[in-house]
Amino acid sequence: MAAAEELDIVIVGGGICGLATALGLHRKGIQSVVLERSDTLRATGAAITVFPNGWRALHQLGLDSTLLSTAIPWQRAVDISPEGVAHEIRLSEEDTRCLRRGDLVEALANALPLQTIRFGCQVVSVNVEKSSSCAVLQLHDGSLIKAKVLIGCDGLNSVIANYIGLKPTRFLSTCSVRGLTLYPNGHGYAPKSLRVRKDKHYVGRIPIDEKTVYWFVALEWIQKVDAKMPKDPASIRQLALDRTAGFSKDIVEMIENSDLSSLSLTRLRYRAPWNLLSRSLRRETITVAGDAWHAMGPFLGQGGSVALEDAVVLARCLSKKICNANMNRSRMHLSTQMAKDALDEYLKERRRRVVLLSTLTYLTGLLTIEDLSLLLRLLCIIIFAVVFRDRLNHTRYDCGEL
Numbered sequence: 001m002a003a004a005e006e007l008d009i010v011i012v013g014g015g016i017c018g019l020a021t022a023l024g025l026h027r028k029g030i031q032s033v034v035l036e037r038s039d040t041l042r043a044t045g046a047a048i049t050v051f052p053n054g055w056r057a058l059h060q061l062g063l064d065s066t067l068l069s070t071a072i073p074w075q076r077a078v079d080i081s082p083e084g085v086a087h088e089i090r091l092s093e094e095d096t097r098c099l100r101r102g103d104l105v106e107a108l109a110n111a112l113p114l115q116t117i118r119f120g121c122q123v124v125s126v127n128v129e130k131s132s133s134c135a136v137l138q139l140h141d142g143s144l145i146k147a148k149v150l151i152g153c154d155g156l157n158s159v160i161a162n163y164i165g166l167k168p169t170r171f172l173s174t175c176s177v178r179g180l181t182l183y184p185n186g187h188g189y190a191p192k193s194l195r196v197r198k199d200k201h202y203v204g205r206i207p208i209d210e211k212t213v214y215w216f217v218a219l220e221w222i223q224k225v226d227a228k229m230p231k232d233p234a235s236i237r238q239l240a241l242d243r244t245a246g247f248s249k250d251i252v253e254m255i256e257n258s259d260l261s262s263l264s265l266t267r268l269r270y271r272a273p274w275n276l277l278s279r280s281l282r283r284e285t286i287t288v289a290g291d292a293w294h295a296m297g298p299f300l301g302q303g304g305s306v307a308l309e310d311a312v313v314l315a316r317c318l319s320k321k322i323c324n325a326n327m328n329r330s331r332m333h334l335s336t337q338m339a340k341d342a343l344d345e346y347l348k349e350r351r352r353r354v355v356l357l358s359t360l361t362y363l364t365g366l367l368t369i370e371d372l373s374l375l376l377r378l379l380c381i382i383i384f385a386v387v388f389r390d391r392l393n394h395t396r397y398d399c400g401e402l
């Protein structure tokens with residue numbers, strides 16, 4: 001068997017969370033390696049709404065000034081009911097912006113030292129070596145990597161979450177088409193998010209800048225019809241057009257004129273909030289962050305912002321231990337116990353936040369897309385009134401300094 005390469009901190013997954021975690025560590029002078037299965041940066045999903053809590057995390061990572069100029073600010077949403085009644089609500093008290101995913105992942109990746117991200121590296125399995133307590137990763141090409149600390153930021157189908165014993169993610173009864181549309185002469189829409197509902201489908205539209213809008217179509221998942229989800233962009237666009245035939249002309253034209261290369265179709269998944277209470281979130285020096293831990297539906301648009309918060313807290317907890325232990329050393333020293341303590345501190349700090357936000361997202365999703373009995377609907381509303389009375393509270397969260 002080939003000898004394993006030995007590394008200190010390995011992050012599996014080069015999405016928002018993995019890159020942000022590596023950047024947080026880099027800002028604290030700590031090297032890590034990100035293993036990403038794709039051959040290039042992935043920006044699937046076209047765009048992402050970043051709420052004030054996410055901007056606070058980006059500020060800690062030193063990227064807010066780079067990214068602020070790429071998207072216009074907004075705070076309010078207009079919901080249009082199936083009967084055509086418009087209802088305006090405030091979604092945040094500070095500026096929220098919708099970023100092109102490409103802008104966000106490029107900004108994160110460009111701020112990292114060369115060689116940090118290794119593309120084309122798919123992790124297929126993980127184990128712990130008893131003698132050293134190191135994680136041993138096997139890649140798709142058979143090569144092995146030994147890591148003193150392993151952080152799974154590998155999203156919905158996380159190999160690492162599976163290894164540490166988290167229950168699998170569940171499917172929602174909805175799928176979502178997402179895309180971008182460019183209006184060369186300007187779209188003229190107000191800086192607000194728009195959500196229009198008809199039958200079982202709804203459409204969202206958010207301006208990114210004066211000429212580009214991000215949109216999504218949330219479609220009911222019909223098992224028989226949708227078992228074979230289209231993968232090519234033209235068929236995805238046609239599916240969105242078929243299901244939005246009764247919507248207003250501007251919405252239909254927006255979908256018709258969308259940038260084919262930006263389109264994607266995703267079946268929505270989440271990790272049940274009660275599964276997040278699991279004690280087994282760390283196995284030796286292995287843990288998870290971002291969607292790998294707390295995948296949630298997109299009903300509050302918070303998955304990415306919370307992944308950025310995880311990254312800042314994780315980098316802070318690891319750097320505190322590592323910096324204290326390395327004051328008089330030239331080479332990084334990281335004992336197994338130090339690593340375990342740092343990961344426990346991270347999990348302790350994040351657990352309440354993650355469970356509450358996942359629960360809020362779950363309940364919002366139930367009320368938005370599921371046909372609930374009157375009793376269940378009433379129960380959801382009571383939980384909202386008792387536990388989540390302040391509907392903007394989650395956007396005020398501050399993950400603290402790096």
Ligand SMILES: Cc1cc2nc3c(=O)[nH]c(=O)nc-3n(C[C@H](O)[C@H](O)[C@H](O)COP(=O)(O)OP(=O)(O)OC[C@H]3O[C@@H](n4cnc5c(N)ncnc54)[C@H](O)[C@@H]3O)c2cc1C
Nearest residue numbers: 013015016017037049123155290291298301302303304305
């Ligand atoms: C329809 C929809 C709309 C959304 N809208 C918003 C929004 O507006 N705002 C918001 O904040 N959030 C939104 N989200 C959620 C957000 O996209 C996620 O929470 C966020 O992308 C999580 O980032 P991540 O890095 O944890 O995971 P991912 O982005 O999934 O990244 C995981 C990475 O790991 C890699 N990987 C996976 N397995 C392996 C492996 N075995 N080996 C190596 N690499 C691997 C993948 O290639 C990928 O690059 C939305 C989600 C959906 C589905």
